[in-house]
Each structure stands twice: as structure tokens, then as C-alpha cells.
Amino acid sequence: MTSKTVTDRPTVLVVDDEAPLVRLIGEYLQREGYSVEATDEGRKAIQMVRDLQPAVVILDLGLPGVDGVEVCRQVRTFSDCYVIMLTARADEVDRLIGLSVGADDYVTKPFSPRELVLRVRAMLRRSRPGSAAERHRHRVGALVVDTNAREVWLDDSQVELTRTEFELLSALITEPGTAKSRRELITQVWGGEWIGDEHLVDVHIGNLRRKIHDDPAWPRFVHTVRGVGYKLRTGE
Numbered sequence: 001m002t003s004k005t006v007t008d009r010p011t012v013l014v015v016d017d018e019a020p021l022v023r024l025i026g027e028y029l030q031r032e033g034y035s036v037e038a039t040d041e042g043r044k045a046i047q048m049v050r051d052l053q054p055a056v057v058i059l060d061l062g063l064p065g066v067d068g069v070e071v072c073r074q075v076r077t078f079s080d081c082y083v084i085m086l087t088a089r090a091d092e093v094d095r096l097i098g099l100s101v102g103a104d105d106y107v108t109k110p111f112s113p114r115e116l117v118l119r120v121r122a123m124l125r126r127s128r129p130g131s132a133a134e135r136h137r138h139r140v141g142a143l144v145v146d147t148n149a150r151e152v153w154l155d156d157s158q159v160e161l162t163r164t165e166f167e168l169l170s171a172l173i174t175e176p177g178t179a180k181s182r183r184e185l186i187t188q189v190w191g192g193e194w195i196g197d198e199h200l201v202d203v204h205i206g207n208l209r210r211k212i213h214d215d216p217a218w219p220r221f222v223h224t225v226r227g228v229g230y231k232l233r234t235g236e
Helices: 019-031 042-052 068-075 092-100 113-124 163-173 182-189 200-211
Strands: 011-015 035-039 056-060 082-087 105-108 137-140 143-146 151-154 157-159 222-225 229-232
Touching: 011 019, 011 042, 019 035, 019 113, 035 042, 042 056, 042 068, 056 068, 056 113, 068 082, 068 092, 082 092, 082 113, 092 105, 092 200, 105 113, 137 163, 143 163, 163 182, 163 200, 163 229, 182 200, 182 229, 200 222, 200 229
Parallel strands: 011 035, 011 056, 056 082, 082 105
Antiparallel strands: 137 143, 143 151, 151 157, 222 229
């Protein structure tokens, strides 16, 4: 893979023990102008995230030794880079486990490298902290979201969210009371180019609810709108 000779290019770290697949993904990413690094070892991947600070990590779930779930769990303790989980099994449990430890998206093998590149591109096009459109503080009851500082507070205690969880919450709290479909949320958070299972939104909403102590049966904040999607309620 390429060395970091061009420092202004976003770095994508590919972590997979299938060498031909890594080469193929790397070629597609490099054509799009990304700097690509790779490893086939979970433990080494954790250190590379620390050293390289990649914008995106493409992470195989079924790594030998330290698997993708554990890599993601450890990475989330010090990095908010985007994580796309790769899995050779279409089993829903694998997807949910990967996303519950902080992965932003998943792709099931076999997949189109072009589709994967589109997902990377869509992630990196998301709005960044401090943009003029995001300099706001929003409150719904005891929940406060500062979209400039990218901080969330609940009952005066700070809540740690992944980038995707934060952006989902921001999309809802900036228009409280407005029901948003899964497709609307995907367009706002993942980008219009994203293609995949829209129920990915449900997994991240579930993770978000747990972190803000929101019981879906008796929600304080995030309400399910049957047949539509989700909305943030406007009062306690």
C-alpha cells in the first residue's frame, strides 16, 4: 500500500487477512485519491489507528486472534474515526454485534469494491464540527446537544457517542417534533450516495437510546413513528 507521502489525502486503514481482497480495495481507494494503509492483524491495527489517525477504518469482523469486534471496541476508547465492518456471514447477530461496539456501517462479503468506495466517500462528505450551519446548542428536556462542540449532556452528565450516533441525534434534535423516515436520516447522516439496508438506522437508534437511557417502551426523547421512522419529542 501507499506510504504517507501526501499528507493532505484522507487515510483509509484496511484491516483484513485476505490479501487479494486488501489489494483490490486498496486499488479502488487509491484511484479515488485516498492514502491507503493495511494490516492483517487486529492488534497491529489498533496501534496503527493510534499512529496514523486514519479518517476511515475498513475492518474485517473475522480476523484471527484479536477479532474485528475487539479491535473496534478498543479503537473506540481513543478514536472517533469512521469504522466500516466487513463480514463474511450475513447473520444479523454479526451485524448487530459489530455496530453495538461503535462501527458506523457494515458490508457483507462478497461486495462491490465500487460500492465500498462510495460508502467511504459518503462518510467523508459528512459535515465537520464547527461549520457555520452547526453552531447551535439544542435542548429537549434534560438532553442538551451542542453541535459546535459536538457534545451531548444528559441531566448535567456528559454522554459519549460515536460520530454516527451523534449525527443521528443532531438530525433529530435540530427539528424536534418532526418525524423523519429512515431514508431521510440516511441521507442526512450517511449521505445521498449511501446504498444498503435502511434498517441500519434502527441499530444505531437502539445504541443511542441505551446511551441516553431512553426506554423505547416509555421514551423520554426518541419516539418511533410507526410506518415512518423516528422523531424527537418536544417536551417531557
